[in-house]
Amino acid sequence: MAEFSIIDSYFNRRNLNSVDLGVGDDSAVLTPPPQQQLVICTDTSVAGRHFPLETDPHAIGWKSVAVNLSDIAAMGATPHSILLALSLPQIDHAWLKAFSQGLYDCCDQFGVSLIGGDTTQSPHLTISITALGWVDSGQAIPRSGAQPGDLICVSGTVGDAAFALNHPGHPLQQRLDYPSPRCQLGVALKGLAHSMIDVSDGLAQDLGHILQASQVGATLALDKLPLSPALHTLRDEQKWQYALAGGDDYELCFTISPQNYEKLLQKQIDVSISIIGTVHSSLGLTFEKNGIDHLLQFNGYQHFA
16 A cells, blocks of 8 residues: 555645546546647656765756746747656655655646656666646747748756766756746747757757757857856856856757747746857758857767766
8 A cells, every 4th residue: 555655645636627527537637728738748857867875855856847847838839737756766755755845845836737747666766757838829939940041949058967067066956956937038049949958968969959850050159148146157158068068057048039039028037048159951960259260069868878
C-alpha cells in the first residue's frame, strides 16, 4: 500500500481549476473549453543527469513543473494541469514533503492543478511530468512560422543558469533552481509572434530549431544579448558561451514583424523583451558584433552525450 499512501499524503489536493475528475481514479477527466485546442508536453528529469543529487527537493519539485509550463507558454497556450510520474529509490518522507511542496508552489503560482499520475520504485530518482494547456483554436504558435524581415526577440536574460551551474552558491543559483516560465508573455504573443520556442538547450541551438523548421536564416547581434551583471564581467567568448549554449534559461525566443512588435509594446508584459537579431532568407545562423560579422560556433545541451 506504500504507493497509495504516498499519493494520499503528498499528491492528493484540491484542484485549482475546472477538473471533472482528478487524482484517485484510473484517468482524469476534463471538459475542453469551447473553441479551444488542447496543448500537451512531457519532460523527464533524472537525478545526476538533469540535476545534482544534492539539489534541494523543493527546488526539484518547482523546476519539474516550471520546465513543462515553459513549453506550454512557448505555444501561446494557458497552462491548466499536470500529470506526475515519479520513480523513487526509496520512500523518504522528508524528501517527499519538500518535493511536493515545491511542485504545488509552482502549480499555485500559475493556476495549475495536479490531476493524476503514477508512483513506483526504481534504482534512479526519475520525475516525468506531462503538462496540459488550452489555446484558442488555430492560435498556437509553432516553430515553423518565422519569416524574412522578422525581428528575433528573447525574454529576460540568458546564460544565468549555466553561469550558476559553474558557480555554486552565486545569487544566480535562484535562476537555475527556480526558473520562471513566461506564461503571461506566451499568451500575450498569440496573434502577434510568427514562431516561438522556449530556451532550454541553449539560445543558439533552440533558435536553430526555429530556423530549420521555417526554412530561413538569421543574424544574431552579440552586443544585444540580454545579460545579467555577473556575465558582463566576463571576457566576450566566455559570456557568449553561457548565453548562447548554456541552456536551462526557460526564456521565450520568438520572431515577430516590426509592426507586431510595436503592438506587443502596448501590452502589459511582466518581463523585459530584447531584440537580438533579424530573420533573413539565406539559410544558417550568423553572428555580428557592433554591425561587423563575427565567427562563432556553439553546441547546445545534448541529451545523449
